[in-house]
Amino acid sequence: MSQKKQEKLIDENGVRLDGRKVNELRPLKIEVGVLGNADGSAYIEMGKNKILAAVYGPREVHPKHLALPDRALLRCRYHMAPFSVQERKSPAPSRREMELSKVIREALEPSVFIEYYPRTSIDLFIEVLQADGGTRCAGITVASLALADAGIPMRDLVAACAAGKVEGQIVLDLTDVEDKGGEADMPLAFMPNANAITLLQMDGMLTEEEFEQTISLAVEGCKQVYQLQKEALKAKYMAAKDVVKEEATEE
Amino acid sequence: MTASIMAARIKQKRIAQLIAHGKRLDERGPNDHRQIQIETGLIERAEGSARVRLGKTEVLVGIKIEVGEPFLDVPNEGVLTVNAELVPLASPTFEAGPPDENSIELARIVDRGIRESKAIDLGSLCVEPGKKVFVVFVDIYVLNHDGNLIDASALASLAALLNTKMFNYDVKEGEIKIKPGYTPLPLRNHPIAVTFAKINDKLIADPWLEEEQIMDARLTMTVDKDGKICALQKGGYGYFTTQQVFEATKIAVEKAEELRKLVVKE
Amino acid sequence: MPVFYERRQLVTPGDLLAENDYMTGENTYRENGKIYATRVGLVDYEERRVSVVALKAFYLPMVGDTIIGKVIEVGMSGWTIDIRAPYLAMLRASDALERPFRPQKDDLPSIFDVGDLVIAKIVAYDRTRDPLLTILEPSLGKITRGQMVEVTPTKIPRVIGKKGSMITMLKQETGCQITIGQNGLVLVSGKTPEDERLALMAIRKIEQEAHKSGLTDRVAEMIRREKGEKEVVENVTKETGKTD
Numbered sequence: 001m002s003q004k005k006q007e008k009l010i011d012e013n014g015v016r017l018d019g020r021k022v023n024e025l026r027p028l029k030i031e032v033g034v035l036g037n038a039d040g041s042a043y044i045e046m047g048k049n050k051i052l053a054a055v056y057g058p059r060e061v062h063p064k065h066l067a068l069p070d071r072a073l074l075r076c077r078y079h080m081a082p083f084s085v086q087e088r089k090s091p092a093p094s095r096r097e098m099e100l101s102k103v104i105r106e107a108l109e110p111s112v113f114i115e116y117y118p119r120t121s122i123d124l125f126i127e128v129l130q131a132d133g134g135t136r137c138a139g140i141t142v143a144s145l146a147l148a149d150a151g152i153p154m155r156d157l158v159a160a161c162a163a164g165k166v167e168g169q170i171v172l173d174l175t176d177v178e179d180k181g182g183e184a185d186m187p188l189a190f191m192p193n194a195n196a197i198t199l200l201q202m203d204g205m206l207t208e209e210e211f212e213q214t215i216s217l218a219v220e221g222c223k224q225v226y227q228l229q230k231e232a233l234k235a236k237y238m239a240a241k242d243v244v245k246e247e248a249t250e251e
Numbered sequence: 252m253t254a255s256i257m258a259a260r261i262k263q264k265r266i267a268q269l270i271a272h273g274k275r276l277d278e279r280g281p282n283d284h285r286q287i288q289i290e291t292g293l294i295e296r297a298e299g300s301a302r303v304r305l306g307k308t309e310v311l312v313g314i315k316i317e318v319g320e321p322f323l324d325v326p327n328e329g330v331l332t333v334n335a336e337l338v339p340l341a342s343p344t345f346e347a348g349p350p351d352e353n354s355i356e357l358a359r360i361v362d363r364g365i366r367e368s369k370a371i372d373l374g375s376l377c378v379e380p381g382k383k384v385f386v387v388f389v390d391i392y393v394l395n396h397d398g399n400l401i402d403a404s405a406l407a408s409l410a411a412l413l414n415t416k417m418f419n420y421d422v423k424e425g426e427i428k429i430k431p432g433y434t435p436l437p438l439r440n441h442p443i444a445v446t447f448a449k450i451n452d453k454l455i456a457d458p459w460l461e462e463e464q465i466m467d468a469r470l471t472m473t474v475d476k477d478g479k480i481c482a483l484q485k486g487g488y489g490y491f492t493t494q495q496v497f498e499a500t501k502i503a504v505e506k507a508e509e510l511r512k513l514v515v516k517e
Numbered sequence: 518m519p520v521f522y523e524r525r526q527l528v529t530p531g532d533l534l535a536e537n538d539y540m541t542g543e544n545t546y547r548e549n550g551k552i553y554a555t556r557v558g559l560v561d562y563e564e565r566r567v568s569v570v571a572l573k574a575f576y577l578p579m580v581g582d583t584i585i586g587k588v589i590e591v592g593m594s595g596w597t598i599d600i601r602a603p604y605l606a607m608l609r610a611s612d613a614l615e616r617p618f619r620p621q622k623d624d625l626p627s628i629f630d631v632g633d634l635v636i637a638k639i640v641a642y643d644r645t646r647d648p649l650l651t652i653l654e655p656s657l658g659k660i661t662r663g664q665m666v667e668v669t670p671t672k673i674p675r676v677i678g679k680k681g682s683m684i685t686m687l688k689q690e691t692g693c694q695i696t697i698g699q700n701g702l703v704l705v706s707g708k709t710p711e712d713e714r715l716a717l718m719a720i721r722k723i724e725q726e727a728h729k730s731g732l733t734d735r736v737a738e739m740i741r742r743e744k745g746e747k748e749v750v751e752n753v754t755k756e757t758g759k760t761d
Contacts (some may be wrong), residue, residue, distance in 0.1 A: 035395050038340055111547075130296050155548075
């Protein structure tokens with residue numbers, strides 16, 4: 001049996017395979033308002049992840065019997081395109097996609113004023129066009145912006161980021177390779193104003209101390225993502241901002 | 252936000268009236284396609300990919316190549332399979348779920364164009380006759396529906412195939428060993444689909460959403476690089492006269508040549 | 518009483534706008550004595566109230582509003598109308614007929630059919646039921662001609678203008694009848710398609726530049742310029758004897 005040399009995920013200088021340091025986020029590119037039909041939409045590239053989110057609603061619920069008398073029904077569909085992963089994935093929803101749809105919905109619901117729109121549904125669609133680890137986090141980040149782009153009143157944006165343990169070190173924002181080869185992966189979603197963690201999952205093994213370090217690092221990552229979300233949202237409405245500057249100088 | 256994508260009656264009447272006079276609401280000529288934008292290679296995980304914007308209609312196609320088994324009746328050939336998803340985010344009328352008749356028809360029209368024009372040499376995708384072949388998956392992902400998904404999907408599929416690179420490999424003892432490097436997937440033909448709608452007895456090319464809503468019928472012609480028709484599909488409840496079909500053929504061959512130049516760089 | 522932004526600055530959901538002594542206005546909420554924005558928009562501090570003028574918001578029905586809607590379903594005793602809101606609206610047959618509805622005799626599709634546009638008023642709406650419409654007033658009913666344009670509902674007041682100054686100007690300059698739906702739809706009906714085109718162009722400009730000052734005059738000028746250019750072109754073609 002031939003021994004295959006395992007490439008190290010983190011080298012002796014603390015540099016990862018993609019050149020990052022252990023506490024660095026992957027490069028993020030976000031665009032708000034990208035689809036014509038949806039009420040709100042946004043697109044994100046986080047490293048090699050490419051994810052599109054769209055919102056329809058608030059609108060009448062179909063089927064009617066699902067309508068809630070005192071609030072909007074938030075529905076979420078997380079789905080991966082067949083060409084998004086190394087081995088082609090069947091378009092039919094997998095059990096993983098169904099679980100992620102649920103936890104993503106639960107991560108975003110606290111941020112939306114659903115009580116303002118009884119008997120309606122707010123339908124969220126997250127499409128992963130290309131995946132490289134951390135898709136549920138990038139999905140939450142972009143879905144939150146799609147909700148804001150739809151003009152749905154929110155308490156705060158929700159930012160998400162994962163942290164974990166790879167080759168004994170606590171790292172931020174794991175890629176697919178690092179997730180598969182590492183000791184633990186912990187996706188986390190955060191609403192900064194309320195200091196609230198709205199998504200928290202983990203697979204792997206961590207001591208209590210490592211656990212605290214990982215959570216702190218993930219929250220730090222979320223705060224960085226949050227700033228980028230705000231910038232992307234403002235960039236879309238920048239024309240209005242320039243007008244404001246004009247008026248200020250006229251007065 | 253709107254519960255229904257159907258245009259109001261008075262608008263539908265206006266569109267029909269304009270077309271009767273050879274004009275269109277967006278000021279296009281009857282044979283003009285909307286503005287087209289093509290981008291390739293956006294999904295690195297896929298062996299090939301392309302995104303087409305036809306007006307506001309947006310379609311993304313990803314190509315994956317995997318090892319699989321051949322069909323029993325053609326043991327020496329690779330497999331082509333085309334799948335289309337009308338993703339719910341593309342329109343308030345698309346629902347999540349298994350493919351409905353519209354997405355199946357869309358996939359099959361695009362499939363026919365590629366297959367009948369023999370664009371891919373399926374024989375070259377055979378690794379071990381009867382046992383191992385390469386399967387080419389063409390996955391059509393509709394991202395925004397503003398009419399004429401067929402032409403947009405066919406164009407994106409062709410662009411994606413032209414963008415496709417296959418890993419190099421050796422076959423040792425029946426096993427596929429991947430070598431470094433990539434080779435572009437060889438394409439022998441470049442099929443282009445051109446769709447017409449019949450409204451007020453006039454033919455218009457590339458109907459947008461509101462024109463599609465009032466059309467009597469639609470006709471899609473897929474033309475290969477030599478100007479031969481390799482696939483045909485009539486859709487909708489109405490009909491076309493033979494005269495109209497011939498008229499459409501002439502226009503389709505011309506338009507296909509124009510559209511092909513956008514995708515195929517010599 | 519600290520505030521954290523300047524007037525008319527762009528804010529996003531979750532931005533902290535003020536603390537304690539301020540009152541919450543539109544598109545804001547209070548939590549633990551702090552006031553935050555709920556939508557993307559421009560923050561405004563008026564006396565002791567902080568509010569956000571939303572740049573993107575959908576229409577929420579209000580009793581008394583005049584709206585433009587599209588019939589999407591003919592039911593057993595009335596019509597379902599799409600008013601571009603989270604809720605579908607209902608118009609009862611008895612309202613349209615001005616008398617009780619007789620199922621055997623009254624043919625509903627002949628009054629309004631799917632695809633028809635109507636101008637109506639909202640007479641009832643609360644958290645427990647969909648908005649109810651009426652067309653009993655003289656200016657209400659089926660729309661039979663004209664073109665429609667969609668405007669972000671938050672900018673409708675700008676299309677009307679202070680004391681109706683903008684809409685009056687538009688009607689004068691284009692010679693069109695202009696009907697405004699509070700739900701973000703504006704109907705323009707003129708003597709010629711060209712007049713309608715001018716009005717639509719003007720309304721789009723108003724939507725884009727809603728918060729600039731002196732807008733009424735600039736839009737009026739733009740319309741006059743467009744009309745003037747068209748006349749010049751027509752005169753030239755008359756002179757050269759060419760027909761359009």
